[in-house]
Amino acid sequence: MMQHDGEMLKLAEDMTAPRLEFYYSGGDGAAFWEALRHRPDVAPDVAEIKAEGERLLASPAAELTYSLFSLFEARGSRLEYERVYFEKRRRLNTFALLSLLEPESEVYKTALLDALWSVCSEFTWCLPAHVDAERPVSETIDLFSAETGFALAEIRLLLGDRLPGLLRIRIAELVDERLFGPFLEKGPFAWEEAEHNWAAVCAGSIGSAALLLLGEAEDRARLARILEKTERCMSFYLKGFGEDGACPEGLGYWNYGFGYFAYYADLLLQRSRGKLDWFRRDKVRRIAGFQQKCFLGGAAVANFSDALPQASIQLGLSCYLARRYAGEVAPPPAALRADYRADHCSRWAPTLRNLIWRDRAASPADWEAGDFYLQDASWLISRFSSGAGTFGFAAKGGHNAEPHNHNDLGQFMLAGGGEFFLSDLGCGEYTRDYFGEGRYAYDCNGSQGHSVPIIDGVLQSPGRNKTAAVLEQEADKDECRLALELSGAYECKELRSFRRTWVWRKSELPTLSLQDDFRFAEAPGSLTERFVSLIKPVNSEPGRLLLKRGDLAVELLYDYRWLRSEITERNYRNHFGEETTWYTLDFHALWPEASYGVGFLFKFVKS
Structure with a gap:
C-alpha cells in the first residue's frame, strides 16, 4: 500500500474534499440524527449517552493540575491523573454526541463548547506515563494525544458552523501544532515502527485528522507527506500479525489497534475515491476475522496477554467488517454490544461508528460454535x-x-x-x-x-x-x-x-x-x-x-x-x-x- 513521493502527491491532488457524505448517505446529517433518535435498535446506546450527559451536567468539571501530572514521576502512579483526563474526554465526547442528537438543546451546546475550550487549553494531550526527559513535551505524541486530535477534527467537521469560528480555527491550529508538525519534523517516534497497537492508533489518528482537516489545494503537499508516513506505520502495524490474523496482544488491543486502523482505512478509501484500499489485502481480511474466534461463550474470551476475561464488542466496527467481508466475518451478536460507559473515556471514534455503521438486520444470539x-x-x-x-x-x-x-x-x-x-x-x-x-x-x-x-x-x-x-x-x-x-x-x-x-x-x-x-x-x-x-x-x-x-x-x-x-x-x-x-x-x-x-x-x- 505504501506510495512514494510523487505518486502520493498525485493521489492527494486528486482526492475529494472532506465531506459529510463520508458519514451519512447524501450528506444529510440532520436527517440522519433525527431518524437515529427514533430507531429501536440504537435506543440503548442513546439512553446511555443521555444518562451520562445528565450525570456530567450535575458534576463539576475537574481540571488537570500540575500536582496530578507530577504523581507519576514521584510515585509511578497513573490512575489519579488518568481518571480526570479520561473524564474530560468522556465529557467532550458525550456533549458532542448529544449536540448531534439534539441540536435544539442550548444546554448541550454550552456544555460542548466548554469541554472543547477546556481540552484546547490543556498543557499537553499526552499522559504523564508517556512523557520523558528525552523529548520536549511539545514534541511528544502518544496514543491519547493522537486520539484527541482525531476526535477534535471529526467533531469540527460534523458540527460544522454550529461551532464558533474561534474554536474551529483553534482546533485546526492545535492539531497541526501538536500532531502534524511533530510527526513530520520531530521524529522519528518509536511507535512509527511498532508492530502493535501504538502504530495503528497514533498514526491512524494523525492520518485520519489530516484527511479531515487538510482539504484545500494548498494543503495537498502536506497531506501527502503525512499519508506517506502513516502508510509506512500501518505496514509495520500489520507485521505484528501472523498470516493467521491473530493479535498476540489480546482481543482488547485488537479492538483498539485494528479499530483505529479500520477508521483510518475507511476515510482514506473514501477521500482517495477508492484508489487506496487497505481492505483488499488478504492479511487484513484474516485479521478482521480474529474477534469472532476469541469468544468462549457469552462474554467470556480467551484473554491471553493484557486482556480482560469478559469482553464486549464495538457493534459499528463489527458490522462494518461483516459487510465488507460477508461470508467470512460473521455478523456480530447484538447482546455483546459495548455499553457507552464501559470504556474509561467513552472513546469518540468507536462510539460514533457504533451509531453510523450499525446494521438494522437481526443479529445472532451468539457466535457459532x-x-x-x-x-x-x-x-x-x-x-x-x-x-x-x-x-x-x-x-x-x-x-x-x-x-x-x-x-x-x-x-x-x-x-x-x-x-x-x-x-x-x-x-x-x-x-x-x-x-x-x-x-x-x-x-x-x-x-x-x-x-x-x-x-x-x-x-x-x-x-x-x-x-x-x-x-x-x-x-x-x-x-x-x-x-x-x-x-x-x-x-x-x-x-x-x-x-x-x-x-x-x-x-x-x-x-x-x-x-x-x-x-x-x-x-x-x-x-x-x-x-x-x-x-x-x-x-x-x-x-x-x-x-x-x-x-x-x-x-x-x-x-x-x-x-x-x-x-x-x-x-x-x-x-x-x-x-x-x-x-x-x-x-x-x-x-x-x-x-x-x-x-x-x-x-x-x-x-
Whole structure:
C-alpha cells in the first residue's frame, strides 16, 4: 500500500474534499440524527449517552493540575491523573454526541463548547506515563494525544458552523501544532515502527485528522507527506500479525489497534475515491476475522496477554467488517454490544461508528460454535455448544516476548455458561513498574499467575528465545488435541523435555484431559503443577476438587497417591486498580523422578 513521493502527491491532488457524505448517505446529517433518535435498535446506546450527559451536567468539571501530572514521576502512579483526563474526554465526547442528537438543546451546546475550550487549553494531550526527559513535551505524541486530535477534527467537521469560528480555527491550529508538525519534523517516534497497537492508533489518528482537516489545494503537499508516513506505520502495524490474523496482544488491543486502523482505512478509501484500499489485502481480511474466534461463550474470551476475561464488542466496527467481508466475518451478536460507559473515556471514534455503521438486520444470539487453530500465534480455541450449554477451551504456545507479554507458555483456560472455571488473570493495574523491570513480579504477568508448572523451583523466563514447539494439533467434531514442547520456557539446568498434551472431548458435558511428561538429567528437588481460578475450590474427597458456579461445576480429578494438593488464596490489583481475589491450585509431586508423568482430568458436571 505504501506510495512514494510523487505518486502520493498525485493521489492527494486528486482526492475529494472532506465531506459529510463520508458519514451519512447524501450528506444529510440532520436527517440522519433525527431518524437515529427514533430507531429501536440504537435506543440503548442513546439512553446511555443521555444518562451520562445528565450525570456530567450535575458534576463539576475537574481540571488537570500540575500536582496530578507530577504523581507519576514521584510515585509511578497513573490512575489519579488518568481518571480526570479520561473524564474530560468522556465529557467532550458525550456533549458532542448529544449536540448531534439534539441540536435544539442550548444546554448541550454550552456544555460542548466548554469541554472543547477546556481540552484546547490543556498543557499537553499526552499522559504523564508517556512523557520523558528525552523529548520536549511539545514534541511528544502518544496514543491519547493522537486520539484527541482525531476526535477534535471529526467533531469540527460534523458540527460544522454550529461551532464558533474561534474554536474551529483553534482546533485546526492545535492539531497541526501538536500532531502534524511533530510527526513530520520531530521524529522519528518509536511507535512509527511498532508492530502493535501504538502504530495503528497514533498514526491512524494523525492520518485520519489530516484527511479531515487538510482539504484545500494548498494543503495537498502536506497531506501527502503525512499519508506517506502513516502508510509506512500501518505496514509495520500489520507485521505484528501472523498470516493467521491473530493479535498476540489480546482481543482488547485488537479492538483498539485494528479499530483505529479500520477508521483510518475507511476515510482514506473514501477521500482517495477508492484508489487506496487497505481492505483488499488478504492479511487484513484474516485479521478482521480474529474477534469472532476469541469468544468462549457469552462474554467470556480467551484473554491471553493484557486482556480482560469478559469482553464486549464495538457493534459499528463489527458490522462494518461483516459487510465488507460477508461470508467470512460473521455478523456480530447484538447482546455483546459495548455499553457507552464501559470504556474509561467513552472513546469518540468507536462510539460514533457504533451509531453510523450499525446494521438494522437481526443479529445472532451468539457466535457459532467452532474450533480455531491460530498457527502463527500457536493458540487453540474451541467453542462448543450442546444441550447443556456453551463451553470453551483455549490454550497457547508462542514465545515469551510477545507484545504486552506474559510468561505464559502452556497456559490454558476453561469456560462454561459464559463463566470461567480455570482463568487467566489478564491485565493488571498499569503502573511504571508494570512496564518496567518489575513486570514479571506481578502475578498476572509472571508464570506464577498462570496454569503452568513450577519446575524445581523455577518459573518461566521472558525472552524471544523462550518458545513453545507445537508437536501435535488436530481437531474434529468430537475432540481437539494439542501437544507442546515447553522446556524452552524454563532456565532449568536439569530439564531436558517438558511435553504438555491437552485432549478436549466435546460431549454433552465436555471433559479436558491434561498430560504433562517431564524428563530431567536427574530427579528434580521439587515439581509443582499449578492451576489458576477465581473460584475457591471445594476439597470434597481425596483425588477430587470441585470448582462450582451456580448449577455448573468442574471436577478436577488427580492421583492423590502421587500428588499433594494445596489451595492458596491470593490477591492482585486488576486493570482498574481493584483488589481481586484469586486461587492457586497447586499439586506437589511427592516423589519426582528423572522421567515423570502426571495427568489430570477436568470434567464439567451439573451441580
